[in-house]
Amino acid sequence: MPLRAMLLLPLLLTALAVAAAHPLDPLSAAELAAVRAAVLASPLIPSRPLTFYYVGLDEPEKPDVLSYAYASGGAAAALPRRAFVIARAGGESHELRVDVTASANATVISHAVHTGAGFPTLTLEEQFAAVALPPSHAAFVESVRRRGVDMDDVLCAVFPVGWFGDGDGEPRRRRVAKVLCFVASETANFYARPIEGVTMVVDLDAMAIVGYRDRVTYPVPKAEGTDYRAGEVGPPYDGPTPAPGVVVQPEGRGFHVDGHVVRWANWEFHVGFDMRAGTVISLASLHDAGGAPRRRRQVLYRGFVSEIFVPYMDPVEEWYYRTFLDAGEYGLGLWAFPLIPGADCPSNAAYIDGHYSAQDGNPVDARNMICVFERYSGDVAWRHTEAGFPSQLVRPDASLVVRMVVSAGNYDYILDWEFKMSGSIKLVVSLTGLLEVKETAYSHTDQFDGDAHGKLVSENTIAVYHDHYVTYHLDLDVDGTNNSFVKNTITTITGDTGTNTPRRSYWTVKREVAEREADGQVDLTASESPSELAFVNTAKKTKMGNEIGYRIVPSGVATARSVLADDDFPQRRAAYCKRQVWVTPYAKAERWASGLYADQSNGGDDGLAAWSRRNRGIRGEDIVLWYTVGIHHVPCQEDFPVMPTISGGVELRPVNFFERNPLLRMKPPAPRQEQILVNGSCAR
Amino acid sequence: MPLRAMLLLPLLLTALAVAAAHPLDPLSAAELAAVRAAVLASPLIPSRPLTFYYVGLDEPEKPDVLSYAYASGGAAAALPRRAFVIARAGGESHELRVDVTASANATVISHAVHTGAGFPTLTLEEQFAAVALPPSHAAFVESVRRRGVDMDDVLCAVFPVGWFGDGDGEPRRRRVAKVLCFVASETANFYARPIEGVTMVVDLDAMAIVGYRDRVTYPVPKAEGTDYRAGEVGPPYDGPTPAPGVVVQPEGRGFHVDGHVVRWANWEFHVGFDMRAGTVISLASLHDAGGAPRRRRQVLYRGFVSEIFVPYMDPVEEWYYRTFLDAGEYGLGLWAFPLIPGADCPSNAAYIDGHYSAQDGNPVDARNMICVFERYSGDVAWRHTEAGFPSQLVRPDASLVVRMVVSAGNYDYILDWEFKMSGSIKLVVSLTGLLEVKETAYSHTDQFDGDAHGKLVSENTIAVYHDHYVTYHLDLDVDGTNNSFVKNTITTITGDTGTNTPRRSYWTVKREVAEREADGQVDLTASESPSELAFVNTAKKTKMGNEIGYRIVPSGVATARSVLADDDFPQRRAAYCKRQVWVTPYAKAERWASGLYADQSNGGDDGLAAWSRRNRGIRGEDIVLWYTVGIHHVPCQEDFPVMPTISGGVELRPVNFFERNPLLRMKPPAPRQEQILVNGSCAR
Incomplete structure (x- = not known):
C-alpha cells in the first residue's frame, strides 16, 4: 500500500481571498474545510465517529451552467456552490448536500441515509489501518513463520470482496474487504512475491480481522529478476543509447x-x-x-x-x-x-x-x-x-x-x-x-x-x-x-x-x-x-x-x-x-x-x-x-x-x-x- | 500532373569508387547506368524504341543474404549484384536480368517476353506526354469552349483504365489509359474543379487519343474555397496560436x-x-x-x-x-x-x-x-x-x-x-x-x-x-x-x-x-x-x-x-x-x-x-x-x-x-x- 504524504494546508482561509470560482471548479481546500465543519456541526447525524468517504462538487443544474458559460453579453451570474458528501456514521452511509456559497456560513441543506446495496469508495486511511492488522494476528504469524518469511519483510494490501450473491436482500451487510500479503524484501516489486494461499477478511467498520484462511502453500517466487529499479535489473544494454531529446518552445507555451x-x-x-x-x-x-x-x-x-x-x-x-x-x-x-x-x-x-x-x-x-x-x-x-x-x-x-x-x-x-x-x-x-x-x-x-x-x-x-x-x-x-x-x-x-x-x-x-x-x-x-x-x-x-x-x-x-x-x-x-x-x-x-x-x-x-x-x-x-x-x-x-x-x-x-x-x-x-x-x- | 525535375548525375562513374554495396542496397546511379548500357547493347531485344518501365535490385537468394548478414566470425563474402528490368519494345513487355557485379562489364543474363495479361507501371514521361495531347484535340477544344473555360487554364491527368472483362483471353490488348482534365486557374486545387463528363482514352504505345466522349455537362465548381495555400484561405483565425516547438538533441542524434x-x-x-x-x-x-x-x-x-x-x-x-x-x-x-x-x-x-x-x-x-x-x-x-x-x-x-x-x-x-x-x-x-x-x-x-x-x-x-x-x-x-x-x-x-x-x-x-x-x-x-x-x-x-x-x-x-x-x-x-x-x-x-x-x-x-x-x-x-x-x-x-x-x-x-x-x-x-x-x- 503506498503511503502518500498528506499535507494539510496550514492557512485554509487565505484561499478564500481568490476570485469567484467558476461554477464547475472543484471544491477548494477552504470549501472542503467548510464542508467538514458544516457536516460535523449538523444535528442530522448525531452518531460518532463520523467518517468522510466522498466530498465533491454538487454541480449546478446544466441549464444554469450553460447560461453561465455561453451567455452572450454581460457578466455571467455567479452560481451557488454546493458539495455532495458521503459520510459513514453509526454503521450507515449518509448522503448530504452542503451549501458553501459563503464558506463562512456553510450549511447542510439535505440529508438521506442510503438503504440499498453497496458501500462507498474505501478511504486511504482505512486501508492503511487494515494492512496494519495482519502482523499481530496469531494465525498469520504462524503462516508466515511456516513459509520461512520474516514478518518485517511482509507488506499487505486491501482487495475489495466484490459480491457473489451473499446477503442478497440484506442490504445492511458487513462492510468487509480481503487483505492479502506479499514479501517485500530484496525487491521493489512485492506484487511479484505473493504469500499465495493466505486470505484474510477485515471488517472495515470494526477494523478487525474476521476471517482467516491458509489454504495452500507454494514457494514464494524469488526476488531475483522481479525488480525494475535502475541498478537492480542487471548490467545495462551495452549497445547504442537513444539520444536524449527535449522539446523547446522558443516563444514559451501556447x-x-x-x-x-x-x-x-x-x-x-x-x-x-x-x-x-x-x-x-x-x-x-x-x-x-x-x-x-x-x-x-x-x-x-x-x-x-x-x-x-x-x-x-x-x-x-x-x-x-x-x-x-x-x-x-x-x-x-x-x-x-x-x-x-x-x-x-x-x-x-x-x-x-x-x-x-x-x-x-x-x-x-x-x-x-x-x-x-x-x-x-x-x-x-x-x-x-x-x-x-x-x-x-x-x-x-x-x-x-x-x-x-x-x-x-x-x-x-x-x-x-x-x-x-x-x-x-x-x-x-x-x-x-x-x-x-x-x-x-x-x-x-x-x-x-x-x-x-x-x-x-x-x-x-x-x-x-x-x-x-x-x-x-x-x-x-x-x-x-x-x-x-x-x-x-x-x-x-x-x-x-x-x-x-x-x-x-x-x-x-x-x-x-x-x-x-x-x-x-x-x-x-x-x-x-x-x-x-x-x-x-x-x-x-x-x-x-x-x-x-x-x-x-x-x-x-x-x-x-x-x-x-x-x-x-x-x-x-x-x-x-x-x-x-x-x-x-x-x-x-x-x-x-x-x-x-x-x-x-x-x-x-x-x-x-x-x-x-x-x-x-x-x-x-x-x-x-x-x-x-x-x-x-x-x-x-x-x-x-x-x-x-x-x-x-x-x-x-x-x-x-x-x-x-x-x-x-x-x-x-x-x-x-x-x-x-x-x-x-x-x-x- | 506534377513536373519533377530529373537530375541526371553528371559523373556516373565516380560513384563506383565507393565501398562494396550491401547485398540489399538499391542499385546505385552507376549501376542503373550500367544496366541501361547492357540492355541497350544486348542483341536479345532488337526492336527500337526501347523504353524502361522498371529497374530494381534482383536480390540475391535469401539464404545467401542471411549468411551475409548474420554469419558469425569472418568477413561476409560479397554477393553478386543483379538488376531486374522490365522494358517495352515492339509492343511487348520484356523481362531481363542483368548482372552488374562489375559495372564496367554489366551483362544481360536472362530475357523473357511477358505473355500474360497486364502491363507494367506507367512511366512518368508517358504520363507527361499523354496529358499534353488534349489541348490540340479538336473535340476537346470544342468541349472546353462550350463550357466557357480557357484552354490555358486546363490541366490533365492520367487515370488507369482498370479491367472490365474486355479482351479476356486476348493478353495482347492495347495499352491505354484515360485522361481527365481540370480547371487550374485561381486555385492550386485543380482536382476540385473537374471538367466532368469528358473522358479521353490515350493509346500509350502510340501516344494518341483513341477515344473521346463528352457525355454530360455540369457547372465547373467555383475556385473560391478550394485553395489550401496560406493567403488563399481567408483571414487567419484570430484566436490564440499554438506555440512553436522543436525537438532539441543536446548530444546530437542517437x-x-x-x-x-x-x-x-x-x-x-x-x-x-x-x-x-x-x-x-x-x-x-x-x-x-x-x-x-x-x-x-x-x-x-x-x-x-x-x-x-x-x-x-x-x-x-x-x-x-x-x-x-x-x-x-x-x-x-x-x-x-x-x-x-x-x-x-x-x-x-x-x-x-x-x-x-x-x-x-x-x-x-x-x-x-x-x-x-x-x-x-x-x-x-x-x-x-x-x-x-x-x-x-x-x-x-x-x-x-x-x-x-x-x-x-x-x-x-x-x-x-x-x-x-x-x-x-x-x-x-x-x-x-x-x-x-x-x-x-x-x-x-x-x-x-x-x-x-x-x-x-x-x-x-x-x-x-x-x-x-x-x-x-x-x-x-x-x-x-x-x-x-x-x-x-x-x-x-x-x-x-x-x-x-x-x-x-x-x-x-x-x-x-x-x-x-x-x-x-x-x-x-x-x-x-x-x-x-x-x-x-x-x-x-x-x-x-x-x-x-x-x-x-x-x-x-x-x-x-x-x-x-x-x-x-x-x-x-x-x-x-x-x-x-x-x-x-x-x-x-x-x-x-x-x-x-x-x-x-x-x-x-x-x-x-x-x-x-x-x-x-x-x-x-x-x-x-x-x-x-x-x-x-x-x-x-x-x-x-x-x-x-x-x-x-x-x-x-x-x-x-x-x-x-x-x-x-x-x-x-x-x-x-x-x-x-x-x-x-x-x-x-
Missing part, C-alpha cells in the same frame, strides 16, 4: 490556464478534479473561424472516466473475487500520484493541483495531479504535394494533452485527453505498471496439466488472464444540447447498377437514427456492427445541408467487451461492459456506470445497465455517450516485471461540424528553427 | 546511418528504395541484452508496401473504372516526393536519397526520399508508482521513425515505420491530401434524389465514397527463418468451475496453429475472428517454455476489408482485399499482391490470391505475412479542400520473444534538461 479554464488554439475547456473520477473535462468548445464574428461552439459538456472494471479469469479461491471496480472501490483521484516533471510529462508541461477530503474531512492538497502540455509528435496535420508550389503545403501537427496517472495498486493507468486543432478529441488509456501474479509450484510450461488461467512469466509466477474496461461518461453536446445518435452501415449494392457500365458492385451508406436507449447499445466486435457511429445535431445543418456531427472512432486495439456469463456475479455488477457503446438521456445523477455505491454492489437498481432498462427516448434529446475502452490482457514475459505501455482509446472527430477543414485558417506553429538550432542543438 | 544500414538502440535494419514499393525495410534485428554475449536476433527479413488498392464507389461512366492500384499502376517510389525538412519530418531528421531509372534508362537522383528521426512524443515507455522510491520509476518513451511520403495524384500517403525499444514495430499509414471529387448540378443535400455515391462537401462538389487498402508484405522471421502462424481465441468457460467458488464464468485462450494457406486467411471484422494473431518460432522456446513470437496488433480504425462483389472486375484484380491477413510460404518471386503486371491486370494467375489457391503448407515454414490496412472513406466537409490527416496501421509486438521486459536494461534517454533549458527555452 496555452493559457486561467483558474481551471484552459485555452489553446481554437479550444477552450474546463479541467476539474474529483476524488472518484480524477480528471473531469467540462464545457469543451471550439472557436470557429468560419464565420464572422468568431463563434464559440459547444462540443462536450462533460467527460470523465466513470469506472474501470478489471475482472481476473481464475476461478480459484484466492482469485475468483478479483473483479475490481477501480473508480468506485478505490477512487481514481485518490490513487492519482503527483506527476514527475520531465518524465510523466515533458518538460514543457504545466501542472494543475487537486484537492480532496481525508477520512476526517480535512482537505488534502494533492500537487501536480494533472499536467497540460503541447505535443509535437513529428506528425503532419495535413499536407499535399503538387507541382509548382511545394514549399507551402505541409503543416506539422501540434496538439494539447491533458494527462493524469492513476496507480491503482499494481497497475498504472495513464489517462490522456488530446485536443487537436482539427476539432478532434482523442481519449487515450495507456496501461503500464506491474502485473498481478499468482504463485505456482511450476517453473516451466511443460509442467502444467490443464488450464493455468494465465501465462508463466517467470519461475513460479503466473500472470493471470484479465480484462481492463475503462468506461467514459461523455456528455457530447454537438453544437447545442440536443443531439441524436446515428449508426451508419456500409452496405454493398450488387447487380445492375443502372449506369450502363460494367461495374457490378459498390457500397453505399445506410443510415439509422437511434430512437430509444436499446437502439443506442452497440457491440463493436459484432460483425453486423455499424461501420460509423456519430452524434449529430439534427436541428442544425451546414450550408451544404449536411448534419452537424461528431464521429466516434474507436482505436481498435481496445474494443474488447466482457465475455463473462450474464448471470455471473461480477458481470451483473458491471453489466454495461457487455457493450462498448451506450447512449442515455442526460440525467444529472447518472454519473457512475457501476452505481454510486460500487463496493459490494449487486448490479441492482443503480448503474448504467439499470438506468437504461427504462429504454428512454434518445432521439433529438440531450444525450450522453458511454464508451468503454476494453482490453483482454493475455500477459507475456515482456510484461514482467513491469509492463511496456500499451495504449488504446477512442477519438471524437468532427464530421460536417465545420464548413471546411478548420486547420486551413490556423496559423502554422512552425518554429523559427534557424534562430535557435544548430544541428539540433541550442545555438550559441 | 542513430547511425552506415550506407543503407540504420542502427539505433537495440535495433539494426537496412533501408532500401524501390521505384514501385518505395521504402523497403530488410534484415530488421534486435540486439538482446538478456544473454551474454549480446545476441542479434532476427525479426523481419523484408517489409514493404506491396500494393495500395483504392476503389471508388460510383458506378457511373466517368467513375466506375476508378479502382486504382497505386503501387502497380503508378509506383510508390516514382511518386514519392522530396521530404521538406522541419515540416514533413522534424528538424532532427536525417535523409536518405533514392535512385530510379527514367524511361530512357538513365538514372534519376531523387533526393530526400526517406527520412529517419527520433520521436519524443511525450509518452511513457513504462512507469510505476510505489511508496518509497518514486523518483526512478518513469521512463519517457523515444522511438525511431522511418518515413516516406507518396503523393499519388490527389492523395498523400505518409508511410511510417516506427521502431520501439520494446521490440515493437509500428507500421502507420497516414492519409491526407485532396479528395477526388465529382461535379454535380446541386449545391444542397435536399436537392438530391437517390444515392449521391458520396457527400456534398462544397457547392456542386461531391466527394465520392471510396476505400484505401494498403497491403504490406511482411516476411517475419521471428528469431529464425521458420515460423508458424497462431490464432488465439478468447473463449468463455461457464458452469461449474470445479473450484468450489461462486464464480460462474471466466475466459481462457484457445490456440490454433494454421496448417495451410487457407487457414492463414483472416477477416478481422468477422465476429468469430481470433482475438490474437501471432507468428511464433515453434523450434525455440523461452526458459519458461513459452513460444517465442511476435503478435500482430491491428489498429482498429483501419481494419476495413473490401465489400465489393466477388465477381466484380476490380475485386477480381484485388481479390486479396477480402481478407486483411494472409500467410504464404516464402517465395522470392511473390512480391506484388496485385501481380507483377498490375495495369489492366485481370486477377488471373499472378498475385496473392492466385498464389494462395495452391493452399501450400505454412506450419513451421519460412512464412510471410500480408497485412492490409483498410479504410472505408465516407468523406465530410472537414476533408475539403484538403484532408486533415487520418492514420491507421498495425503493430508487430514481441510476445515471449524476450525473457523479460527489454526496456529495463535500456539506459533512459532522459535529457540533461537543467543544462539546456530555462523555462522551455534554450539557456543563455
Whole structure:
C-alpha cells in the first residue's frame, strides 16, 4: 500500500481571498474545510465517529451552467456552490448536500441515509489501518513463520470482496474487504512475491480481522529478476543509447490556464478534479473561424472516466473475487500520484493541483495531479504535394494533452485527453505498471496439466488472464444540447447498377437514427456492427445541408467487451461492459456506470445497465455517450516485471461540424528553427 | 500532373569508387547506368524504341543474404549484384536480368517476353506526354469552349483504365489509359474543379487519343474555397496560436546511418528504395541484452508496401473504372516526393536519397526520399508508482521513425515505420491530401434524389465514397527463418468451475496453429475472428517454455476489408482485399499482391490470391505475412479542400520473444534538461 504524504494546508482561509470560482471548479481546500465543519456541526447525524468517504462538487443544474458559460453579453451570474458528501456514521452511509456559497456560513441543506446495496469508495486511511492488522494476528504469524518469511519483510494490501450473491436482500451487510500479503524484501516489486494461499477478511467498520484462511502453500517466487529499479535489473544494454531529446518552445507555451479554464488554439475547456473520477473535462468548445464574428461552439459538456472494471479469469479461491471496480472501490483521484516533471510529462508541461477530503474531512492538497502540455509528435496535420508550389503545403501537427496517472495498486493507468486543432478529441488509456501474479509450484510450461488461467512469466509466477474496461461518461453536446445518435452501415449494392457500365458492385451508406436507449447499445466486435457511429445535431445543418456531427472512432486495439456469463456475479455488477457503446438521456445523477455505491454492489437498481432498462427516448434529446475502452490482457514475459505501455482509446472527430477543414485558417506553429538550432542543438 | 525535375548525375562513374554495396542496397546511379548500357547493347531485344518501365535490385537468394548478414566470425563474402528490368519494345513487355557485379562489364543474363495479361507501371514521361495531347484535340477544344473555360487554364491527368472483362483471353490488348482534365486557374486545387463528363482514352504505345466522349455537362465548381495555400484561405483565425516547438538533441542524434544500414538502440535494419514499393525495410534485428554475449536476433527479413488498392464507389461512366492500384499502376517510389525538412519530418531528421531509372534508362537522383528521426512524443515507455522510491520509476518513451511520403495524384500517403525499444514495430499509414471529387448540378443535400455515391462537401462538389487498402508484405522471421502462424481465441468457460467458488464464468485462450494457406486467411471484422494473431518460432522456446513470437496488433480504425462483389472486375484484380491477413510460404518471386503486371491486370494467375489457391503448407515454414490496412472513406466537409490527416496501421509486438521486459536494461534517454533549458527555452 503506498503511503502518500498528506499535507494539510496550514492557512485554509487565505484561499478564500481568490476570485469567484467558476461554477464547475472543484471544491477548494477552504470549501472542503467548510464542508467538514458544516457536516460535523449538523444535528442530522448525531452518531460518532463520523467518517468522510466522498466530498465533491454538487454541480449546478446544466441549464444554469450553460447560461453561465455561453451567455452572450454581460457578466455571467455567479452560481451557488454546493458539495455532495458521503459520510459513514453509526454503521450507515449518509448522503448530504452542503451549501458553501459563503464558506463562512456553510450549511447542510439535505440529508438521506442510503438503504440499498453497496458501500462507498474505501478511504486511504482505512486501508492503511487494515494492512496494519495482519502482523499481530496469531494465525498469520504462524503462516508466515511456516513459509520461512520474516514478518518485517511482509507488506499487505486491501482487495475489495466484490459480491457473489451473499446477503442478497440484506442490504445492511458487513462492510468487509480481503487483505492479502506479499514479501517485500530484496525487491521493489512485492506484487511479484505473493504469500499465495493466505486470505484474510477485515471488517472495515470494526477494523478487525474476521476471517482467516491458509489454504495452500507454494514457494514464494524469488526476488531475483522481479525488480525494475535502475541498478537492480542487471548490467545495462551495452549497445547504442537513444539520444536524449527535449522539446523547446522558443516563444514559451501556447496555452493559457486561467483558474481551471484552459485555452489553446481554437479550444477552450474546463479541467476539474474529483476524488472518484480524477480528471473531469467540462464545457469543451471550439472557436470557429468560419464565420464572422468568431463563434464559440459547444462540443462536450462533460467527460470523465466513470469506472474501470478489471475482472481476473481464475476461478480459484484466492482469485475468483478479483473483479475490481477501480473508480468506485478505490477512487481514481485518490490513487492519482503527483506527476514527475520531465518524465510523466515533458518538460514543457504545466501542472494543475487537486484537492480532496481525508477520512476526517480535512482537505488534502494533492500537487501536480494533472499536467497540460503541447505535443509535437513529428506528425503532419495535413499536407499535399503538387507541382509548382511545394514549399507551402505541409503543416506539422501540434496538439494539447491533458494527462493524469492513476496507480491503482499494481497497475498504472495513464489517462490522456488530446485536443487537436482539427476539432478532434482523442481519449487515450495507456496501461503500464506491474502485473498481478499468482504463485505456482511450476517453473516451466511443460509442467502444467490443464488450464493455468494465465501465462508463466517467470519461475513460479503466473500472470493471470484479465480484462481492463475503462468506461467514459461523455456528455457530447454537438453544437447545442440536443443531439441524436446515428449508426451508419456500409452496405454493398450488387447487380445492375443502372449506369450502363460494367461495374457490378459498390457500397453505399445506410443510415439509422437511434430512437430509444436499446437502439443506442452497440457491440463493436459484432460483425453486423455499424461501420460509423456519430452524434449529430439534427436541428442544425451546414450550408451544404449536411448534419452537424461528431464521429466516434474507436482505436481498435481496445474494443474488447466482457465475455463473462450474464448471470455471473461480477458481470451483473458491471453489466454495461457487455457493450462498448451506450447512449442515455442526460440525467444529472447518472454519473457512475457501476452505481454510486460500487463496493459490494449487486448490479441492482443503480448503474448504467439499470438506468437504461427504462429504454428512454434518445432521439433529438440531450444525450450522453458511454464508451468503454476494453482490453483482454493475455500477459507475456515482456510484461514482467513491469509492463511496456500499451495504449488504446477512442477519438471524437468532427464530421460536417465545420464548413471546411478548420486547420486551413490556423496559423502554422512552425518554429523559427534557424534562430535557435544548430544541428539540433541550442545555438550559441 | 506534377513536373519533377530529373537530375541526371553528371559523373556516373565516380560513384563506383565507393565501398562494396550491401547485398540489399538499391542499385546505385552507376549501376542503373550500367544496366541501361547492357540492355541497350544486348542483341536479345532488337526492336527500337526501347523504353524502361522498371529497374530494381534482383536480390540475391535469401539464404545467401542471411549468411551475409548474420554469419558469425569472418568477413561476409560479397554477393553478386543483379538488376531486374522490365522494358517495352515492339509492343511487348520484356523481362531481363542483368548482372552488374562489375559495372564496367554489366551483362544481360536472362530475357523473357511477358505473355500474360497486364502491363507494367506507367512511366512518368508517358504520363507527361499523354496529358499534353488534349489541348490540340479538336473535340476537346470544342468541349472546353462550350463550357466557357480557357484552354490555358486546363490541366490533365492520367487515370488507369482498370479491367472490365474486355479482351479476356486476348493478353495482347492495347495499352491505354484515360485522361481527365481540370480547371487550374485561381486555385492550386485543380482536382476540385473537374471538367466532368469528358473522358479521353490515350493509346500509350502510340501516344494518341483513341477515344473521346463528352457525355454530360455540369457547372465547373467555383475556385473560391478550394485553395489550401496560406493567403488563399481567408483571414487567419484570430484566436490564440499554438506555440512553436522543436525537438532539441543536446548530444546530437542517437542513430547511425552506415550506407543503407540504420542502427539505433537495440535495433539494426537496412533501408532500401524501390521505384514501385518505395521504402523497403530488410534484415530488421534486435540486439538482446538478456544473454551474454549480446545476441542479434532476427525479426523481419523484408517489409514493404506491396500494393495500395483504392476503389471508388460510383458506378457511373466517368467513375466506375476508378479502382486504382497505386503501387502497380503508378509506383510508390516514382511518386514519392522530396521530404521538406522541419515540416514533413522534424528538424532532427536525417535523409536518405533514392535512385530510379527514367524511361530512357538513365538514372534519376531523387533526393530526400526517406527520412529517419527520433520521436519524443511525450509518452511513457513504462512507469510505476510505489511508496518509497518514486523518483526512478518513469521512463519517457523515444522511438525511431522511418518515413516516406507518396503523393499519388490527389492523395498523400505518409508511410511510417516506427521502431520501439520494446521490440515493437509500428507500421502507420497516414492519409491526407485532396479528395477526388465529382461535379454535380446541386449545391444542397435536399436537392438530391437517390444515392449521391458520396457527400456534398462544397457547392456542386461531391466527394465520392471510396476505400484505401494498403497491403504490406511482411516476411517475419521471428528469431529464425521458420515460423508458424497462431490464432488465439478468447473463449468463455461457464458452469461449474470445479473450484468450489461462486464464480460462474471466466475466459481462457484457445490456440490454433494454421496448417495451410487457407487457414492463414483472416477477416478481422468477422465476429468469430481470433482475438490474437501471432507468428511464433515453434523450434525455440523461452526458459519458461513459452513460444517465442511476435503478435500482430491491428489498429482498429483501419481494419476495413473490401465489400465489393466477388465477381466484380476490380475485386477480381484485388481479390486479396477480402481478407486483411494472409500467410504464404516464402517465395522470392511473390512480391506484388496485385501481380507483377498490375495495369489492366485481370486477377488471373499472378498475385496473392492466385498464389494462395495452391493452399501450400505454412506450419513451421519460412512464412510471410500480408497485412492490409483498410479504410472505408465516407468523406465530410472537414476533408475539403484538403484532408486533415487520418492514420491507421498495425503493430508487430514481441510476445515471449524476450525473457523479460527489454526496456529495463535500456539506459533512459532522459535529457540533461537543467543544462539546456530555462523555462522551455534554450539557456543563455
